[in-house]
Amino acid sequence: MSPRLKLRVRNSGLIRLQRFSDSPDGNLFIAEAGKQVPFEIKRIYFINSLANKNAVRGKHAHRRLEQAIFCLNGSFTLYIDDGRTTQRILMNDPACGIRIGPMLWHTMSGFTCDCVILVLASAWFEPADYIRDYAEFLRETRAARSA
Numbered sequence: 395m396s397p398r399l400k401l402r403v404r405n406s407g408l409i410r411l412q413r414f415s416d417s418p419d420g421n422l423f424i425a426e427a428g429k430q431v432p433f434e435i436k437r438i439y440f441i442n443s444l445a446n447k448n449a450v451r452g453k454h455a456h457r458r459l460e461q462a463i464f465c466l467n468g469s470f471t472l473y474i475d476d477g478r479t480t481q482r483i484l485m486n487d488p489a490c491g492i493r494i495g496p497m498l499w500h501t502m503s504g505f506t507c508d509c510v511i512l513v514l515a516s517a518w519f520e521p522a523d524y525i526r527d528y529a530e531f532l533r534e535t536r537a538a539r540s541a
């Protein structure tokens with residue numbers, strides 16, 4: 395991730411964790427709801443064992459959910475799309491996460507096999523909050539803009 399990264403996509407943002415380096419005894423990273431993370435955290439999930447380097451995950455948007463995504467180890471590429479603007483972000487720094495707010499189409503790919511992804515989410519799992527069809531996503535973003 396470039397240190398000069400600027401998020402241009404709506405409902406996204408850079409989340410910088412507090413970090414204590416105790417080299418060579420490890421690094422400590424801290425995420426607190428309402429401080430570094432701009433929402434209350436109600437769910438945490440993580441993804442590992444990304445053995446298929448052609449894997450593509452995500453390919454959906456959420457209507458209401460707020461999420462913060464981190465790459466704890468290895469790297470991957472995150473694509474975010476608000477229906478008008480898209481951005482491609484190399485996720486390779488555990489101290490820097492990305493806010494994926496409502497109505498952001500997101501896709502993850504290019505995983506290294508040691509990649510570990512952590513996601514903090516603002517709500518419990520709710521299938522009805524997902525938009526899995528890109529045409530439907532564009533319809534809903536256009537409708538929201540013209541409302």
Ligand code: TYD
Pocket residue numbers: 437439441450451452453519
């Ligand atoms: P999905 O959100 O599509 O994963 P990704 O965006 O990483 O590709 O979820 C994959 C499957 O896991 C899907 O069947 C729903 C289920 N799931 C839950 O049951 N609870 C959860 O909190 C999450 C994130 C997924």
